[in-house]
Amino acid sequence: MSTQPDSLAPSRQFGLSLPDYPWDAMAPYKAIAAKHPDGPVDLSLGTPVDPTPDVVREALIRSANAPGYPGAHGTASLRETIAQWFARRRGVENLDPQSIMPTVGSKELIAWLPFMLGLGPQDVIVRPRIAYPTYDIGAKLCGATSVACDSLEELDPALLRRVRLVWINSPGNPTGQVRDAESMKTIVAQAREIGAVVASDECYAELGWDSWDMGNGGRRVPCVLDPDVSEGSNQGLLSLYSLSKQSNLAGYRAAFVAGDDKIMASLLNTRKHAGMIVPSPVMAAMEAALDDEEHVRIQKDAYRRRRQILLPALRESGLKVEHSEAGLYLWATAGQDTWQTVQFLAQLGIIVGPGSFYGLAGDGYVRFSITGSDERVASAAQRLKAAQLPIANHS
Numbered sequence: 162m163s164t165q166p167d168s169l170a171p172s173r174q175f176g177l178s179l180p181d182y183p184w185d186a187m188a189p190y191k192a193i194a195a196k197h198p199d200g201p202v203d204l205s206l207g208t209p210v211d212p213t214p215d216v217v218r219e220a221l222i223r224s225a226n227a228p229g230y231p232g233a234h235g236t237a238s239l240r241e242t243i244a245q246w247f248a249r250r251r252g253v254e255n256l257d258p259q260s261i262m263p264t265v266g267s268k269e270l271i272a273w274l275p276f277m278l279g280l281g282p283q284d285v286i287v288r289p290r291i292a293y294p295t296y297d298i299g300a301k302l303c304g305a306t307s308v309a310c311d312s313l314e315e316l317d318p319a320l321l322r323r324v325r326l327v328w329i330n331s332p333g334n335p336t337g338q339v340r341d342a343e344s345m346k347t348i349v350a351q352a353r354e355i356g357a358v359v360a361s362d363e364c365y366a367e368l369g370w371d372s373w374d375m376g377n378g379g380r381r382v383p384c385v386l387d388p389d390v391s392e393g394s395n396q397g398l399l400s401l402y403s404l405s406k407q408s409n410l411a412g413y414r415a416a417f418v419a420g421d422d423k424i425m426a427s428l429l430n431t432r433k434h435a436g437m438i439v440p441s442p443v444m445a446a447m448e449a450a451l452d453d454e455e456h457v458r459i460q461k462d463a464y465r466r467r468r469q470i471l472l473p474a475l476r477e478s479g480l481k482v483e484h485s486e487a488g489l490y491l492w493a494t495a496g497q498d499t500w501q502t503v504q505f506l507a508q509l510g511i512i513v514g515p516g517s518f519y520g521l522a523g524d525g526y527v528r529f530s531i532t533g534s535d536e537r538v539a540s541a542a543q544r545l546k547a548a549q550l551p552i553a554n555h556s
Contacts, residue, residue, distance in 0.1 A: 197510025332487030
């Protein structure tokens with residue numbers, strides 16, 4: 162019996178049918194910005210540029226001898242440290258360390274959570290109208306339907322019955338909007354009525370400004386596990402957090418999730434099988450970062466300083482800034498097509514994030530990051546103040 166040679170075998174389509182990575186579309190605008198005589202100012206991504214704190218790097222070095230396999234659940238000491246952090250910083254007391262797990266950054270969990278929850282083509286996932294694109298990618302990876310809305314009351318009953326996962330993102334990316342405890346409580350109650358999980362992406366929670374600036378007399382940014390939101394039960398709730406922003410650990414891929422103990426047991430089992438494990442030295446670094454609040458305060462002061470330079474410059478240039486009460490971004494509009502604004506700013510040597518990357522409701526907006534260095538942020542502010550932006554009527 163002969164077999165058909167591989168070269169003659171029918172062609173097959175390999176790979177997932179996912180959209181092109183959106184940031185690749187920025188290449189021509191980066192090229193324009195690179196020609197500016199004072200160099201480009203890249204305020205497009207929320208990538209930390211300041212050094213990783215010494216206390217974290219030292220912990221990583223001390224734990225560098227790690228010949229054995231780490232556990233997917235993380236070390237007991239790390240989980241206890243995270244529980245204490247939740248009590249101290251998020252207002253969540255007596256969190257069971259068993260209901261906590263480190264993750265390989267928060268993006269990994271956001272993308273794979275729907276699949277790990279067993280969702281499929283019959284299920285609906287709800288995400289904010291203006292949102293981080295990875296929520297939609299998570300739906301595509303498991304074949305579920307992604308719906309953009311900010312309240313479950315917007316959905317018709319037939320669609321509502323199919324909702325199995327509701328994403329909250331507060332403080333939001335890209336808008337910087339903060340949901341108060343009452344609005345989060347409403348979402349939790351509605352989701353529980355239909356048996357849906359609520360996953361709250363809270364990675365900017367330490368970066369509240371103005372009335373949400375806890376270090377300057379403001380309120381604490383609410384956590385979905387806070388009793389004022391959860392009504393004392395973590396059933397159906399997950400809180401996601403990342404150390405990338407508060408501790409300049411984006412390169413470490415250091416994050417964690419906490420919440421419903423039954424969901425966590427299922428996620429843990431799946432992650433054991435799939436090898437989704439945080440390296441031992443990174444877990445030690447996470448402990449050090451969570452135990453030390455001084456470096457978080459210092460880094461937040463740096464972001465506050467940059468925000469105070471950039472925000473008035475945007476307004477002086479004629480841009481309208483909306484929300485932006487927390488996080489690493491300023492969400493602005495010139496009242497025109499997103500790409501017109503992106504191109505005009507590129508001609509000033511300023512690279513921004515197009516609002517259209519974050520859903521249809523983001524059209525007409527751009528996102529400025531405050532993660533640039535002091536010198537680069539100051540340079541962007543000077544260019545904006547001197548520019549004559551083609552601002553449309555905002556009324």
